[in-house]
Amino acid sequence: MNNTSTVKHGLTLRQKEAATGVAFIALPLLSLLVFMYYPIIRSFFISLYEWNLLQKPTFNGVNNYKTLFADKVFLTSLWNTCRWVITYVPMSVVTSFLLALLLDQKLKGAGFFRTLYYLPVVAPIVVVALLWVWIYNTDYGILNFILEKLFHIKPIGWLTDARFSLFAIAVMSVWKWAGYNMLIFLAALQGIDDSIYEAAELDGVTPWTKLFYIKIPLVMPSIYFVMLTAVIDAFQMFTEIFIMTKGGPGYSTYTVSYYLWSCAFEYSKMGYACAMAAVMFVIILVVTLIQNKVMDRRVQYDM
Amino acid sequence: MKKNLKKAMAFMMAVAMTAGLALAADVKADDWEGAEKAATLSGDIQYMHSGDDYEREMYAGVFESYMKYAPEVHVEQMYVPSDYATKLQTLASANSLPDLFWMGESGIKQYYDAGMLYDMTPYLEEYPDLTEDIVDGVLEYGNFDGKQVAFPKDWTSYVMYLNTDMFAEAGVDVPTNDWTVDDYKEIAAKLTKKTEDGSRVDVYGTAINNYRADWINWMGNYGAEWFKDGKSNFSDEKSLQGLGVMYDLIQAGSAPSPGTVSSTGDSEDRLFIIGKVAMYPSGRWVIPSFRQECDFAWDAVEMPMGTTRVCPFICSMVGIASTTKLPDVAANVLSYQMSDEGLVQVMGSALSLPAYNDLMANEEYVNTPPSADAFINSAAYLGSQSQLEASQTGKWSEYGSIISANLSDAFEGNVTLEEACKAIDEQANGTLFAD
Numbered sequence: 001m002n003n004t005s006t007v008k009h010g011l012t013l014r015q016k017e018a019a020t021g022v023a024f025i026a027l028p029l030l031s032l033l034v035f036m037y038y039p040i041i042r043s044f045f046i047s048l049y050e051w052n053l054l055q056k057p058t059f060n061g062v063n064n065y066k067t068l069f070a071d072k073v074f075l076t077s078l079w080n081t082c083r084w085v086i087t088y089v090p091m092s093v094v095t096s097f098l099l100a101l102l103l104d105q106k107l108k109g110a111g112f113f114r115t116l117y118y119l120p121v122v123a124p125i126v127v128v129a130l131l132w133v134w135i136y137n138t139d140y141g142i143l144n145f146i147l148e149k150l151f152h153i154k155p156i157g158w159l160t161d162a163r164f165s166l167f168a169i170a171v172m173s174v175w176k177w178a179g180y181n182m183l184i185f186l187a188a189l190q191g192i193d194d195s196i197y198e199a200a201e202l203d204g205v206t207p208w209t210k211l212f213y214i215k216i217p218l219v220m221p222s223i224y225f226v227m228l229t230a231v232i233d234a235f236q237m238f239t240e241i242f243i244m245t246k247g248g249p250g251y252s253t254y255t256v257s258y259y260l261w262s263c264a265f266e267y268s269k270m271g272y273a274c275a276m277a278a279v280m281f282v283i284i285l286v287v288t289l290i291q292n293k294v295m296d297r298r299v300q301y302d303m
Numbered sequence: 304m305k306k307n308l309k310k311a312m313a314f315m316m317a318v319a320m321t322a323g324l325a326l327a328a329d330v331k332a333d334d335w336e337g338a339e340k341a342a343t344l345s346g347d348i349q350y351m352h353s354g355d356d357y358e359r360e361m362y363a364g365v366f367e368s369y370m371k372y373a374p375e376v377h378v379e380q381m382y383v384p385s386d387y388a389t390k391l392q393t394l395a396s397a398n399s400l401p402d403l404f405w406m407g408e409s410g411i412k413q414y415y416d417a418g419m420l421y422d423m424t425p426y427l428e429e430y431p432d433l434t435e436d437i438v439d440g441v442l443e444y445g446n447f448d449g450k451q452v453a454f455p456k457d458w459t460s461y462v463m464y465l466n467t468d469m470f471a472e473a474g475v476d477v478p479t480n481d482w483t484v485d486d487y488k489e490i491a492a493k494l495t496k497k498t499e500d501g502s503r504v505d506v507y508g509t510a511i512n513n514y515r516a517d518w519i520n521w522m523g524n525y526g527a528e529w530f531k532d533g534k535s536n537f538s539d540e541k542s543l544q545g546l547g548v549m550y551d552l553i554q555a556g557s558a559p560s561p562g563t564v565s566s567t568g569d570s571e572d573r574l575f576i577i578g579k580v581a582m583y584p585s586g587r588w589v590i591p592s593f594r595q596e597c598d599f600a601w602d603a604v605e606m607p608m609g610t611t612r613v614c615p616f617i618c619s620m621v622g623i624a625s626t627t628k629l630p631d632v633a634a635n636v637l638s639y640q641m642s643d644e645g646l647v648q649v650m651g652s653a654l655s656l657p658a659y660n661d662l663m664a665n666e667e668y669v670n671t672p673p674s675a676d677a678f679i680n681s682a683a684y685l686g687s688q689s690q691l692e693a694s695q696t697g698k699w700s701e702y703g704s705i706i707s708a709n710l711s712d713a714f715e716g717n718v719t720l721e722e723a724c725k726a727i728d729e730q731a732n733g734t735l736f737a738d
Binding site (some may be wrong): 052053054055071072073130133134136137138139140141157158159160161162245247248249250251252254262265266267268269 | 389392393395396413414416417419503504560562563565566567568698700701704707708709711712714715717718730734
């Protein structure tokens with residue numbers, strides 16, 4: 001018997017530590033199981049039923065899925081969601097990275113700017129959305145005013161013209177969330193050892209070379225993380241649409257999340273909404289795996 | 304300034320409520336046919352309703368008065384200020400519906416299909432005053448397979464509110480109830496004012512709502528059967544003619560498109576209040592805020608005549624849950640609420656209209672301003688077969704979204720009205736009403 005690892009009640013030290021560990025993770029794990037995994041699994045089952053919340057669910061097989069792929073509103077929503085991801089994610093990542101690069105300079109008042117750029121992140125989304133609704137106002141919005149005064153461009157219906165509405169909301173979202181990703185990039189940039197820059201400078205590298213051969217490769221884990229979360233978030237975009245356009249004009253800003261919400265809570269088609277959620281789950285999973293595969297090769301974790 | 308306005312509003316509401324209670328006390332106790340039975344009843348029941356804080360207080364008053372007749376009954380008021388339909392649905396799915404609850408006139412079917420509504424037909428016989436002299440057609444919206452499963456607690460007319468100061472300023476005669484759609488378009492154009500540099504509209508002659516009451520009203524005013532034989536029929540010539548009124552007003556610049564309004568972060572009724580819209584079609588529910596906030600002279604007339612007139616039926620219906628253990632008490636409470644004594648406590652607010660013809664002409668129930676004629680007259684052409692059929696499909700919510708989405712595309716100029724209506728019919732008939 002090993003005396004050093006035995007305690008009075010018959011538990012080894014390792015067992016006791018394991019029990020403590022389990023006790024610590026038990027609550028979060030339980031929460032995860034009850035509030036995450038169970039609903040996900042349950043929603044897969046519900047997607048096989050027709051259920052209006054008021055009557056007993058009736059088994060419907062894969063009919064919800066068949067209907068889904070013939071539903072023009074769903075297909076439009078899916079297309080809009082993809083457009084959103086393609087528009088929003090690159091804009092968001094590039095903007096955040098540029099802001100982080102700017103703040104990584106030895107600027108006077110960098111702390112002030114950091115706070116300034118981060119402020120929209122802590123502002124409530126409802127307030128931000130309403131603010132931008134006014135900025136985008138066709139007749140009295142400041143954006144159209146500036147465009148008209150400077151470039152003589154006729155007023156544009158940023159939120160009422162189907163050609164611009166999704167893009168306009170994407171710009172607003174970038175403004176709102178850029179500060180968050182900026183902080184992640186900034187932390188990564190500031191984690192790069194100064195000696196690397198010093199060595200590079202001794203070799204006479206240009207700022208561009210420094211950016212492309214030192215900074216970007218070394219913050220790749222952060223880029224990878226930001227891209228991954230931005231794509232996942234973008235696929236689930238809902239709040240901005242709900243507040244600013246309610247999916248309109250027409251179906252031009254309907255996203256899958258918005259249509260899913262409408263089906264579940266406005267049209268009482270819970271089974272159908274769950275089928276939509278399942279499809280989204282699979283799409284996000286596949287995209288994430290592809291991202292993982294493509295980006296993981298480029299990520300360098302060692303400094 | 305705002306503080307003073309709030310104080311004034313609070314004071315006026317308090318006066319209105321006190322007046323309501325005083326009027327209620329003035330009605331003789333033996334006028335209410337359920338009084339005798341109320342004294343014999345006992346138990347706790349729940350009554351769930353929506354509305355603003357003012358309505359909450361009004362109904363608290365109604366329940367308090369009721370409990371004086373029924374000292375052994377306790378009515379628990381479940382007031383839900385927002386997201387009412389979802390919360391009601393959640394309670395229903397948890398099999399915890401309150402004994403009495405409100406539903407929109409188009410949301411009854413799903414509760415009926417789920418067997419969640421008590422058949423109150425026998426109570427209509429027990430309390431004959433409930434249906435005596437009731438406005439034509441209002442009961443039908445709560446009647447399924449010959450069973451009365453929901454009761455119209457009130458209704459609201461759809462009328463045109465006018466900023467009469469603007470009419471005077473522009474030298475335009477204030478229209479009377481016999482005006483036509485052509486008059487309306489002409490006046491709207493005259494009252495529309497541009498900014499000094501002429502680049503933007505400063506005051507719109509009128510406004511439209513991309514909302515069921517507007518669609519039903521305008522299509523109805525041209526005799527359209529926009530829902531027929533279980534199918535959407537928006538592409539019908541008369542439907543197009545009716546919706547064309549809304550479309551033309553936007554195209555002519557006499558009304559802002561719904562998107563233009565929402566991009567101000569405001570609503571159409573607010574634009575009327577702040578003097579940016581001269582004529583505004585809406586229900587009676589806007590009156591309390593107009594009375595409090597309009598600092599100009601205003602009035603209301605009937606909606607302009609097309610080839611005929613139809614007033615949309617907009618109402619909250621009261622249902623009794625089939626799971627209630629106290630149906631007698633629930634019916635007794637409903638009977639009190641619908642009695643002259645009960646109604647006088649809620650009609651003073653001018654949020655809605657009583658469902659009884661004799662009360663429509665009574666100033667205590669349909670008070671002024673604005674002129675009561677427009678409201679009283681519209682009871683004669685309330686509702687339509689299309690609205691009744693569509694609301695009883697149980698799919699109105701989704702159908703309404705299809706209509707709203709496609710019409711918004713037309714109103715914003717992205718497609719023509721014909722294209723939008725074709726899309727509505729194809730989408731609705733291809734999915735919702737396919738069988």
